[in-house]
Amino acid sequence: MNTPDFSCVITAPDGGREALRASVESVLDQSMRSVEALVVLPAGVPGGLRTEAETLAGRDPDRVRVLAAGAESGSAAALRNAGTDAARGTYVLVLGEGERLHPHACRNLWEAGARTGADLVAGRWTRLTGEDTKEREPAWQRTLFVRSRTVARFAEAPELAVHDALVTGFCLRRQAVERHGLRYDEDLTHSEILFGPLAAAVVGRIALVRRRIVNGRAVPDAGRDLAGLVEAHRRVCHVLVAQGLAEVREERDRAFLVDHLVPLVRDWPCLPAAERGRIAATAARVLPGCVADRALLTLPPVERVGVRLLERGDAEGVLAAAYALRRRGTVTAPLSVGDDGRVYWPGGPDPVLDVTELGHQYRPFGELKLMNRLTRYEADGHGVRLAGRLVLPSHTGPDPDGPLTAHLEFRVRDGSRAFRAPVDELRADATGIAWSTRTDLTRLLRALGPRDTVWDARMVVEDGRTRSVSDLFAAHDLVGPAHGSPARPRLGRLTGDTWQPYVTLRDHLALRLEARRRPARTARRLVHYATHFRPARRARLLLRALAKRRDRLQARGFKVSVYSTWLLRLPVRKGSVVFESHMGTCYGDSPRAVHEEVRARGLPLRAVWAYADSPEGFPKDARLVRRWSWRYLWALARAEYWVDNQGFPQHLDKPSGTTYLQTWHGSAYKRMGFDETRVRLQNAPQRERLQQAVRRFDHFLVRSEHDVATLARAYRLPEESLLRTGYPRNDALVAARVRDETEGRLPRPPLAAELGLSDHRTVVLYAPTFRGGPGRRRRQRLLLDAARFAERFGDTCTLLVRAHYLEAASLPACPPGTVVDVSRHHDVSELLALADVLVTDYSSIMFDYALLDRPIVLFAPDLDAYAAERGSYFDLREKAPGPVTTTEEELFGVLARLKSADAGYQEARAAFAAEFGAFDRGDAARAVVDTVFARHLVPSRSARTGEARR
Numbered sequence: 001m002n003t004p005d006f007s008c009v010i011t012a013p014d015g016g017r018e019a020l021r022a023s024v025e026s027v028l029d030q031s032m033r034s035v036e037a038l039v040v041l042p043a044g045v046p047g048g049l050r051t052e053a054e055t056l057a058g059r060d061p062d063r064v065r066v067l068a069a070g071a072e073s074g075s076a077a078a079l080r081n082a083g084t085d086a087a088r089g090t091y092v093l094v095l096g097e098g099e100r101l102h103p104h105a106c107r108n109l110w111e112a113g114a115r116t117g118a119d120l121v122a123g124r125w126t127r128l129t130g131e132d133t134k135e136r137e138p139a140w141q142r143t144l145f146v147r148s149r150t151v152a153r154f155a156e157a158p159e160l161a162v163h164d165a166l167v168t169g170f171c172l173r174r175q176a177v178e179r180h181g182l183r184y185d186e187d188l189t190h191s192e193i194l195f196g197p198l199a200a201a202v203v204g205r206i207a208l209v210r211r212r213i214v215n216g217r218a219v220p221d222a223g224r225d226l227a228g229l230v231e232a233h234r235r236v237c238h239v240l241v242a243q244g245l246a247e248v249r250e251e252r253d254r255a256f257l258v259d260h261l262v263p264l265v266r267d268w269p270c271l272p273a274a275e276r277g278r279i280a281a282t283a284a285r286v287l288p289g290c291v292a293d294r295a296l297l298t299l300p301p302v303e304r305v306g307v308r309l310l311e312r313g314d315a316e317g318v319l320a321a322a323y324a325l326r327r328r329g330t331v332t333a334p335l336s337v338g339d340d341g342r343v344y345w346p347g348g349p350d351p352v353l354d355v356t357e358l359g360h361q362y363r364p365f366g367e368l369k370l371m372n373r374l375t376r377y378e379a380d381g382h383g384v385r386l387a388g389r390l391v392l393p394s395h396t397g398p399d400p401d402g403p404l405t406a407h408l409e410f411r412v413r414d415g416s417r418a419f420r421a422p423v424d425e426l427r428a429d430a431t432g433i434a435w436s437t438r439t440d441l442t443r444l445l446r447a448l449g450p451r452d453t454v455w456d457a458r459m460v461v462e463d464g465r466t467r468s469v470s471d472l473f474a475a476h477d478l479v480g481p482a483h484g485s486p487a488r489p490r491l492g493r494l495t496g497d498t499w500q501p502y503v504t505l506r507d508h509l510a511l512r513l514e515a516r517r518r519p520a521r522t523a524r525r526l527v528h529y530a531t532h533f534r535p536a537r538r539a540r541l542l543l544r545a546l547a548k549r550r551d552r553l554q555a556r557g558f559k560v561s562v563y564s565t566w567l568l569r570l571p572v573r574k575g576s577v578v579f580e581s582h583m584g585t586c587y588g589d590s591p592r593a594v595h596e597e598v599r600a601r602g603l604p605l606r607a608v609w610a611y612a613d614s615p616e617g618f619p620k621d622a623r624l625v626r627r628w629s630w631r632y633l634w635a636l637a638r639a640e641y642w643v644d645n646q647g648f649p650q651h652l653d654k655p656s657g658t659t660y661l662q663t664w665h666g667s668a669y670k671r672m673g674f675d676e677t678r679v680r681l682q683n684a685p686q687r688e689r690l691q692q693a694v695r696r697f698d699h700f701l702v703r704s705e706h707d708v709a710t711l712a713r714a715y716r717l718p719e720e721s722l723l724r725t726g727y728p729r730n731d732a733l734v735a736a737r738v739r740d741e742t743e744g745r746l747p748r749p750p751l752a753a754e755l756g757l758s759d760h761r762t763v764v765l766y767a768p769t770f771r772g773g774p775g776r777r778r779r780q781r782l783l784l785d786a787a788r789f790a791e792r793f794g795d796t797c798t799l800l801v802r803a804h805y806l807e808a809a810s811l812p813a814c815p816p817g818t819v820v821d822v823s824r825h826h827d828v829s830e831l832l833a834l835a836d837v838l839v840t841d842y843s844s845i846m847f848d849y850a851l852l853d854r855p856i857v858l859f860a861p862d863l864d865a866y867a868a869e870r871g872s873y874f875d876l877r878e879k880a881p882g883p884v885t886t887t888e889e890e891l892f893g894v895l896a897r898l899k900s901a902d903a904g905y906q907e908a909r910a911a912f913a914a915e916f917g918a919f920d921r922g923d924a925a926r927a928v929v930d931t932v933f934a935r936h937l938v939p940s941r942s943a944r945t946g947e948a949r950r
Helices: 017-028 047-059 076-086 105-116 174-180 191-202 226-242 246-266 273-286 301-311 315-326 518-532 534-554 556-565 589-600 630-638 684-695 705-714 728-743 750-755 786-793 828-834 845-852 863-870 888-896 898-903 906-916 924-932 941-949
Strands: 006-011 035-041 064-068 091-095 120-128 149-151 170-173 206-217 372-380 383-391 405-412 418-422 425-428 432-439 454-462 467-473 498-503 509-514 573-580 606-611 623-626 639-644 659-662 699-701 762-766 778-781 797-801 807-810 819-821 837-840 856-859
Touching: 006 017, 006 076, 006 105, 017 035, 017 047, 017 064, 035 047, 035 076, 047 064, 064 076, 076 091, 076 191, 091 105, 091 174, 105 120, 105 170, 105 206, 170 174, 174 191, 191 226, 226 246, 226 273, 246 301, 246 315, 273 301, 273 315, 301 315, 383 454, 383 467, 405 432, 418 432, 467 509, 518 534, 534 556, 556 630, 573 589, 573 630, 589 606, 589 639, 589 728, 589 828, 589 924, 606 630, 623 630, 630 639, 659 924, 699 924, 728 828, 728 845, 728 924, 750 828, 762 786, 762 828, 786 797, 786 819, 786 888, 828 845, 837 845, 837 888, 845 856, 845 906, 856 888, 888 898
Parallel strands: 006 035, 006 091, 035 064, 120 206, 372 467, 573 606, 573 639, 606 623, 639 659, 659 699, 762 797, 762 837, 778 807, 797 819, 837 856
Antiparallel strands: 091 170, 120 170, 149 206, 372 383, 383 432, 405 418, 405 454, 425 432, 454 467, 454 509, 498 509
16 A cells, blocks of 8 residues: 555553454455554563564555654654654544444545545544443534534534534545644643644634444543643643633633543542542642633532532542532532521632522531531441531531431441441531440341341431431542451351441442352352252243333233223223323322212212322222223223323224213413324324324313314314303402402412411412423423522512422522422312413413413523424414513513513403403303213202102
């Protein structure tokens, strides 16, 4: 091969034979054949590595060259420079130790370079995870390489230098390297971090390809060479400033924090104590001035605290911050309240150490998760000596006048059993409680032996009124094999003879029953043999097969088959009704209102309610069946009536003698049913399945002609199935409006007392719509910042947060009485009647709340994008029942002047209620019962008397 298209420089400064072989073979396996592998070996390389390189060269001498660098070329940068100088290809690509090319990497780079004439072509790469077995791409690559593109100069793609995007996975035209004299800085240990941005800054055109180029990059170990990483970062920042990209330098600062320093802080407890001290000393020397405070302040509170303490060289402080990172919500340092009312980590007041937004100051002693740091674990012939310190923030603690007691608790991992040991000494001060005790684990922990082999340790502190439970945190090097204690299991020492302490991945102390002596080891070997020889293996396979058969009996596919084949043949049980609301997640909405109307009128009906996860919140006297259980299928197959507001499972056919009342759950703003783009893109069987599910409806409730024109048409419902009665759930809202007009708003409903709401506060209900896709219930971050709301309106308002029933709200800690999560409350109508103002976006809840004639504020930051993506039936801004805001500042501005802002929308809100709730007159439940359950109505006594006379 005279002039290859690619020269792949492979350096091996650390002597890894397997890594060298993997890199060279990835070059030889390229789908583009005109590629050479140039292996550069340092002077004094181990003989095994040199032999491996020569063996690889012997396999394909035309495509593999071995270059021995001089004695002075020992660093990785020097080896790369030597390889670049010796390269013959049109393009030069450098691979770090163990990195492997994707099979089509060179072809993809070459095609992009030939098409664009670029001097630098870069693509995606993966890096090893902490386990060194799996690989993944850094998350930021998704936006950088979202598409293939070409830029004329570096300033058009500055994100290449924000993260370390050009440490690998790119190639340079050799002529450009020679023309600009590009070299790796040999005085810099992480020279690859600087080389990429420097090359991008001086070459001409740059091409980005969205294909993967390199696999297996090792993550830089910040603890091993923090000074080198910091110096490389400084030099990259100098390049950015020289290019006039000062704002990119700020982004680079934050990326350096997130990519290198925060992971170092997070992994701090896994490092030995001596290593932590060495790194802290280095950090105190190199970090000050490296990153501006404004970049630090963009990080979450605990992350920025950890970096600040690392910068100060405070090894113990970093350890506390690391525990707080690894155990979210745990107080790991004695927080203090400053003169300004803000909460600071020890070492403040410093804006970087301000952790007020964590909300720890709002929780009392018994509710706080406190770090209990184990500082001593000594085992001897008389037992185990333990000592530690429980952290206390300055704003709370145990009752100083109460009797302070504590005990250690050792619980088996499954929680089935626990043993207690009293704590001998407790010494409380302003920042914590120091404690120590001696316990005999041999006598205390009487495990059975075979199954309860792992026990977790924690401490319980009581002051006579409150109780605080805390795990025992410990550094990973605090305990080791020498700290074992004798064990006496109930089934004998053949099942285990030693309690071995260890620190879990979640940093707390645990004990494991081990077999160290010969009798126990022999017994375990015999047990292992007895359970693994051929008959035992066959027995296990048989049990596994039986378990699969048992699981198959509970599989939904099997249940649907049995339901359709057998259960539907059963006769319908007259007077039986199955109620379900929001797929079993709650006891509420219109099905509840219909059920309560049936009970109030004494109809002879047998009602069954379906629940999804928990029966909590359903009436104690109600007959309940778990959704998708066999009892659920039996009840559906035999019911005379089905009543729900969402839809019983699509795959379950309705029995021939059953009447299905679909109350539905709201009027439509966004497109629904067959009007949805998602449904229109489905295949014919999927659309037919939806149509069959809708055909089951015998009655469908509508609350206005808008519902007829939208929902009924979108689901292709026949006219005779529509009941123009309104929603039974809204009868309570109509009654509440009448009560407001005649009696006033006070006193509030009983629910206010349950939620701890006072009469003088304005109650704001925030109820956003569902934004996710199909799948399990998940926790979402709200578009509205509840903490900012509490800070702005906490003195006068209470924010009730109602997440969609398919989602869960993730709320920050806020002052008591300012923010309350009511997502688990079953009936939203009770919350609407309680609220003074509604904040929502596109949720159908606005159609219901308009019946109360109370203020509505729409908070829709993504209004245009949402309407374009999902589609809508009308222009929300045109018909809005209240102000439409797109930013938090606009929303807060409207809430601050609510009376004046609402005054201009009273007519619009009345028109909105008239258009979308025309049939909601307050008698929907009665009308529905009269229509659907007519044959079960009990005639009045006078009617029965008249009938008898006739």
